[in-house]
Amino acid sequence: MLELKNVTHQFHKDEPVLQQISLHVAEGEFVAVIGRSGAGKTTLLKLFNGMVMPQQGTVRVDGECLSQCSRKRLRQIQQKIAVIYQDFCLVSESTALENVLHGALYRNPFWRVMTGCFMEQDSKKAQEALAKVGLAGKADALVSTLSGGEKQRVAIARALMQQACIILADEPVASLDPVAAEQVLSLLKSLQLEKNLTVVMNSHNTRQAAQYAERIIGLRQGVIVKDAPVSAWDDASFAMVYGGAK
Numbered sequence: 337m338l339e340l341k342n343v344t345h346q347f348h349k350d351e352p353v354l355q356q357i358s359l360h361v362a363e364g365e366f367v368a369v370i371g372r373s374g375a376g377k378t379t380l381l382k383l384f385n386g387m388v389m390p391q392q393g394t395v396r397v398d399g400e401c402l403s404q405c406s407r408k409r410l411r412q413i414q415q416k417i418a419v420i421y422q423d424f425c426l427v428s429e430s431t432a433l434e435n436v437l438h439g440a441l442y443r444n445p446f447w448r449v450m451t452g453c454f455m456e457q458d459s460k461k462a463q464e465a466l467a468k469v470g471l472a473g474k475a476d477a478l479v480s481t482l483s484g485g486e487k488q489r490v491a492i493a494r495a496l497m498q499q500a501c502i503i504l505a506d507e508p509v510a511s512l513d514p515v516a517a518e519q520v521l522s523l524l525k526s527l528q529l530e531k532n533l534t535v536v537m538n539s540h541n542t543r544q545a546a547q548y549a550e551r552i553i554g555l556r557q558g559v560i561v562k563d564a565p566v567s568a569w570d571d572a573s574f575a576m577v578y579g580g581a582k
């Protein structure tokens with residue numbers, strides 16, 4: 337589903353952010369990427385959906401090489417991939433329903449988007465997506481009035497509306513209290529299982545990574561130090577990723 341082969345990337349000359357990264361994420365898999373701040377987790381996520389193109393190596397989504405396809409094709413591939421951010425990236429002054437409807441933007445003609453005149457069918461689907469994340473009663477609430485956990489669930493509903501089959505989650509619960517964090521991660525997990533979604537989650541939290549993912553990739557200074565099923569991770573492996581001086 338997602339494949340990186342010998343990927344090396346740098347933003348500044350002679351300061352590689354990711355070095356010789358090769359990995360494969362299978363369809364329906366839930367993978368956590370862990371590592372200190374600055375290890376390269378966000379850059380790795382951006383490579384998966386073509387927001388960043390690597391200087392060396394190849395990125396393939398469903399077999400298609402992102403740097404070789406046309407802009408139009410890249411946009412089509414990106415529509416299959418939803419991104420969920422730590423700070424939600426929602427429109428605060430719009431309602432939960434309107435934000436979810438944004439997930440259907442690409443399926444609608446420009447005038448419809450500009451006038452906010454969505455098809456009745458889309459509104460129904462957006463309501464269903466909100467119900468799926470437990471927010472049926474919040475459709476008309478302004479996002480600015482929602483709690484952090486509710487905002488992240490709106491972002492997940494938007495991903496469902498997008499009909500994405502891959503979810504890239506960049507520290508999705510880092511801003512949430514522990515109860516809301518568990519709710520959001522349980523929701524992601526149940527959607528992964530129910531809809532066979534592929535999930536890649538960046539996380540600082542090794543306990544959450546081990547609880548919700550099937551496999552953990554440890555990044556340290558742009559290099560994969562361990563890529564293994566959760567059962568093969570122990571304290572010594574986590575120390576390899578986080579321990580010692582930088």
Ligand SMILES: Nc1ncnc2c1ncn2[C@@H]1O[C@H](COP(=O)(O)OP(=O)(O)O)[C@@H](O)[C@H]1O
Nearest residue numbers: 347348353371372373374375376377378379380
């Ligand atoms: N757009 C950018 N321009 C320049 N440097 C960047 C950019 N994005 C990330 N970096 C640098 O790349 C390194 C890895 O960053 P990042 O991928 O955000 O790591 P993480 O998500 O693990 O904290 C950091 O040193 C960061 O400063």
Ligand SMILES: [Mg+2]
Nearest residue numbers: 377378379506
């Ligand atoms: Mg990051």
